[in-house]
Amino acid sequence: LPDLSVNYLGLALKNPLLAAPAGATETLARMKRAEEAGVGGVVVKTLFEQELARRSPSPRFRVLRPELGRSESFVLYSYEQASAFGPQEYAAEISRAKEGLSVPVIASIACVTEEKWAEYARLMEQAGADALELNLSCPHGAKMLSRADPCAELERLLPEIRRTCRLPLVPKLPGQLTDPVAAALRLEAAGADGLVMFNRFTGLDIDLESERPLLHGSYAGHGGPWALYYVLRWVSAAAPRLRIPISASGGVASGADAAKLLLAGATTVQVCTAMLVEGYGVIRRMLRELEDFMSAKGYARLSEFRGKACGRILAAEQVDRVSRVRGEIDRRRCDRCGLCLRVCFYGAIETEGAEYRVTRACEGCGLCAELCLPGAIGLVRI
Numbered sequence: 001l002p003d004l005s006v007n008y009l010g011l012a013l014k015n016p017l018l019a020a021p022a023g024a025t026e027t028l029a030r031m032k033r034a035e036e037a038g039v040g041g042v043v044v045k046t047l048f049e050q051e052l053a054r055r056s057p058s059p060r061f062r063v064l065r066p067e068l069g070r071s072e073s074f075v076l077y078s079y080e081q082a083s084a085f086g087p088q089e090y091a092a093e094i095s096r097a098k099e100g101l102s103v104p105v106i107a108s109i110a111c112v113t114e115e116k117w118a119e120y121a122r123l124m125e126q127a128g129a130d131a132l133e134l135n136l137s138c139p140h141g142a143k144m145l146s147r148a149d150p151c152a153e154l155e156r157l158l159p160e161i162r163r164t165c166r167l168p169l170v171p172k173l174p175g176q177l178t179d180p181v182a183a184a185l186r187l188e189a190a191g192a193d194g195l196v197m198f199n200r201f202t203g204l205d206i207d208l209e210s211e212r213p214l215l216h217g218s219y220a221g222h223g224g225p226w227a228l229y230y231v232l233r234w235v236s237a238a239a240p241r242l243r244i245p246i247s248a249s250g251g252v253a254s255g256a257d258a259a260k261l262l263l264a265g266a267t268t269v270q271v272c273t274a275m276l277v278e279g280y281g282v283i284r285r286m287l288r289e290l291e292d293f294m295s296a297k298g299y300a301r302l303s304e305f306r307g308k309a310c311g312r313i314l315a316a317e318q319v320d321r322v323s324r325v326r327g328e329i330d331r332r333r334c335d336r337c338g339l340c341l342r343v344c345f346y347g348a349i350e351t352e353g354a355e356y357r358v359t360r361a362c363e364g365c366g367l368c369a370e371l372c373l374p375g376a377i378g379l380v381r382i
């Protein structure tokens with residue numbers, strides 16, 4: 001079997017999958033379930049300074065648009081806020097987790113006032129945490145760092161936090177940044193030991209009946225498997241420029257997704273939504289899938305492919321705009337459903353009696369082949 005072990009922040013992890021901070025990692029009992037499912041480490045649900053955020057409304061989850069297009073997709077829309085614990089209880093839970101688990105335990109804090117960052121950080125070190133995530137955004141609308149640019153503010157505070165806390169410090173970047181690479185570089189320069197890219201996005205859904213915000217009446221976090229591509233894009237851009245490790249978070253639903261993030265340069269990969277909607281056991285499947293990928297590729301260790309895709313990302317001027325394909329319909333498989341006829345905005349599908357035909361107007365965009373349910377459209381080089 002391939003060796004999945006990895007060094008992250010000086011911690012020896014048996015594999016790169018971390019249980020991401022959320023309600024599923026709030027207590028030792030829940031962290032234990034993640035450990036039993038095989039995670040390499042756990043990040044504990046965030047301790048918030050803001051007391052209001054320690055109580056979440058109920059209910060706080062909705063699963064939106066489960067069948068987007070013809071594919072299985074969904075949006076997990078939620079308003080679960082902070083850990084319910086105050087600082088002392090949270091620290092006690094960290095100590096219990098350190099005793100009760102064999103995998104590393106990473107604490108997570110989010111503060112509003114400047115002094116509290118250093119104070120809570122020291123508390124986490126005293127409680128025995130192995131590392132500390134500094135959570136810079138809450139997509140669920142809790143008050144976080146008060147300024148418009150939380151990364152800049154943390155950049156300024158990091159040296160102060162470092163003075164009181166020797167744990168590896170890992171800022172968790174908000175999903176909504178104009179330039180995540182610049183933010184990552186600045187935080188590295190300010191002394192961060194690693195970075196989590198990213199937290200979820202803030203969103204809004206509206207209930208058409210009441211014409212008010214869905215669920216609890218305010219903004220909410222939203223995410224799902226579709227978020228992966230944003231994370232891949234920015235991890236691949238940041239990783240080659242950083243010396244510190246990236247823990248990738250967002251949209252990971254399979255071992256293949258984890259393998260992609262490792263290829264993009266991540267050192268560890270965090271799993272949250274998949275664990276919530278499929279149960280902790282999803283980790284077991286993901287680890288198997290990651291091993292399968294490595295075995296198929298002949299990789300014995302993660303370091304053999306970490307970041308391998310980064311150097312293979314073409315610049316706009318290098319993209320092949322010359323080679324062409326065109327659609328070709330396999331008449332035996334075509335069930336004449338009419339989908340290609342409707343979706344081809346080039347008007348390149350014609351009917352000839354009962355048969356469908358691709359005309360010379362075909363630009364070879366490939367959308368019909370992607371959407372054709374019986375798989376009757378292929379693309380041939382011209």
Ligand SMILES: Cc1cc2nc3c(=O)[nH]c(=O)nc-3n(C[C@H](O)[C@H](O)[C@H](O)COP(=O)(O)O)c2cc1C
Nearest residue numbers: 020021022045046080135199249250251271272273
């Ligand atoms: C219900 C819920 C609660 C979360 N709570 C926290 C939290 O307390 N602290 C934090 O840093 N991230 C929190 N997150 C964000 C996750 O840790 C993770 O970064 C994000 O959901 C993206 O990963 P995913 O697509 O695997 O869910 C939460 C996410 C969800 C869905």
